Amino acid sequence: MAASKKLLIFTFITFSLAFAGAESIGICYGRVADNLPPPEIVAALLTANNILKLRMFDSDGAALAAFANSPIEIITAVPNDGLPVLAADPGAAVQWLAAYVVPFYPATRIKYIAVGNEIFLGSPDYAAFLVPAMQNLHAALQAAGLSDAIKISSPHAASILANSFPPSQGAFDPARLETLKPFLDFLSQTGAPFMANIYPFFSYLNNPASIPLQYALFTSPALFVDGDLAYSNLFDATVDSLISAMERLGHPDIRVAVTETGWPWAGGNNEAENVGNAMTYNGNLVKHVLSNVGTPKRPGVGVETYLFDLFNEDQKTGQDFERDFGLFYPSGQKVYDVSFSL
Template sequence: MATRTESCLLGHVLLAVSALVVAAAAAGDDPGKIGICHGRVGSNLPPPAAAAALLRRNGVTKARLFLPDPAVLPAFAAAGIDLIVGVPNENLTFLSASGPEGAAQWLRSAVLAHAPAERVRYLAVGNEVLYNNQFYAPHLVPAMQNLHAALVALGLDGKVKVSSAHASSVLAASYPPSAGAFDAASLPVLRPMLRFLADTGAPFMVNTYPFISYVNDPANVQLGYALFGAGAAPVQDGALVYTNLFDATVDALVAALEKEGFGNVPVAVTETGWPTAGHPAATPQNAAAYNAKMVERAARGVGTPRRPGMPVETFLFDLYDEDGKPGAEFERHFGIFKADGSKAYDINFA
């Protein structure tokens, strides 16, 4: 007969296994496929039908759209591409105050009028609100809740998950990964959001760029470590070993989730990538190396040291260069493809 201690330990193990199974299922219907973001802040972008055809021609069947563009949604849906559809930050005040009925009206007119529900996998409510849009922060979770209630009323809550994409700066601590902790100023918003994600089976979405971490702190972040380089010095964190910054960042987020009591919430990386110009480390060769590794990891269903059996659904940024983006020059050079449909560097997705 098992002792009380053994029974408790067995119970904890079974709960942990169950949580990982649920979380893996929530991480995406097909986590073994990479997705690509389609930003639209450019002056020479091909038409949506051409962009959708380009994705399909290269074996990509998932995309992230940053807003429900009525020209883009039907083109991508008709091509059979599954979508993350962004809910713009400026819509959050209305959606938080409108109740489920107003959210349902918005959902029908802005999204479902242009794309069938079976093509929409996620609604990403707001983008990096806690990083640079604090005005919208109080409206974020109520907007998510109202949209989810609208999906329930429409019978779509089992198909479409509701989350919000965060900047990596939502973490106040990330080194070593086991020390990962959320920014205390964000916790009043994050805690109810985490409860919502756990209750609805949706992932915690994060935008993470090892390139930017390297650019901001080259003295402490090795280029090889950011690029999955074989010669990079590993980071030892207790019994776990980290050979790249991507794994370390995701696991710092996992550690932060665990500290808040939500270790069963999966993580989806809704933006990551490497630019081809605008900085000495922004080269086509480095972009090819980084993004090829991300494609390979998605295809193999690779987890992280802290969650080795749990794939991280990932979306590469960006389909094309966006010459209208503000900020540093490299911000305008994340395109994987050129406007004529040719590849900016050698990379395969199939």
């Protein structure tokens, strides 16, 4: 069957499964690999599995066009090295929007523009350009009449927190406040979320003596009590630490969108990286997100969440497990059994 026909059938199935007011699960579309299917097949695969949100790490016109007329909401992106030009020249922001958004929207349901990724962790020299680039892109969106439909933010690693324990004492690194204060002001003024990349896997890997594996996997039999709140998993605790940090800077109402989280199923040298743990973490996370339970600080407020990664990325550098986060093989078969519906 042609991919386009599959897409129409899967779209109908997805809409029949969706229910009003609930979060749907998202997934990251990392493409540092040489064996991936074309974007048209990816669109059909996602829709068939009720995955209705997709995060891209670049702006690729061919990929954006492949998701036209699908129910999938898209995060498109400006790479870190694109920030200086956009920050310096409002006209460059207009040109970027004309090249990578306007030709595709609304047929392709672009929801967010992620400006940079983990600036403070990987590219701190670009931090000064972050907010000006976002402001210029927002002005371009306003001029195009799209600022209500498409929001702008920037994903940050959880290491942006100088303190994350207990969650009520969450606080940002003071050295980063010069950028973070205007960044949070921008999010508040435009109604955009704070985008965070949260990996309990890395927290456990770096500190197994203090973080129980079960607490990272959503399987802890015990609760951690923080004042009037009780935590059963590290994911919720990290989200609430970010909320507490924003509250300390006078922003209690900005929502958190988790733009990356996941667990590798291979490639490691210890007990953490295996199929069983990956299936447990991602399976429990999906149920948690779809149930809209929220977090202890914000009960009943669903946390928009994107799993990492759609496929393994065999050309990534770094430790072996960095290439083994994929939930699907390039054939479309699941690596392990995870349901993306309740």
